[in-house]
Amino acid sequence: MSANERWDTILRSDKLKGENVWRKVLKHRVYDGECWVWSGSISQGYGRFNVFGFNTRPHRIAWAIFKGELRRGIVISQTCGKRSCFNPAHLFENEYKNLKRGSSSPEPSEIDWGRFWGSVAKTDECWDWIGYVKRDGYSVFCFRGKLLSAHRFAYRYLNGEIPDGLHIDHLCRNRRCVNPAHLEAVTQAENNRRAREQKET
Ligand SMILES: [Zn+2]
C-alpha cells in the first residue's frame, strides 16, 4: 500500500472526524470570492497538509468529509480551476486521469483549465460560454491547437469519454451552455428528433 493509499484509508474512516482535522484545516482558509484558498504550504499548485504523519491535500480532506468516498484512481478537481481551493462546493470527481492510461489524448493542463473557466460565466442554471461563439451559436474552445466546441470539451473532461459518433445535446436548449449536468451524449437520429420536436413547439 502506498502512502497515498494508506492516507485515503484513513480519510474513509471515522478517525478523521474524531481528531478535529477539519478545524485545523480551516485555520488555513483565506476567502477569495467564493473560493477557499489554502494559505499553508503548496506543492504542484495544490495545498499540502500533514496530518497523522501523512502529507495530504486539504481539498481531498474536504471531499472526504463533505462529499463522500474517495474512489480509487479518481482525482478530485476544482470547478473554479484553482488547485489550492478546498471549498467543498467547488470540488468534483474528475474521472479523466483515470481514462488517461487507456487513451492517448492529452490531459488539459492547469493553463488549459484556466483558459476554459476564464471563458465561462456561471449562473444558477446554465454555465454560459462567454468566449468565442460561432455564427450558429455554438461555442469554440482551442485545445492543443484544435478548435473544439466548448460544450464537447466540457462533456469530455468533466463527464467522461464521448462514445464514437455521438453528439452532445443540450438538455437546456442553450447552445452556449457548458454545464456538464445539462449535456447528454445522443445519436444523430435522436439529436434530429429533438431538433424537430423543438421546432414544432
Ligand atoms: Zn474555488
Ligand SMILES: [Zn+2]
Ligand atoms: Zn444549460
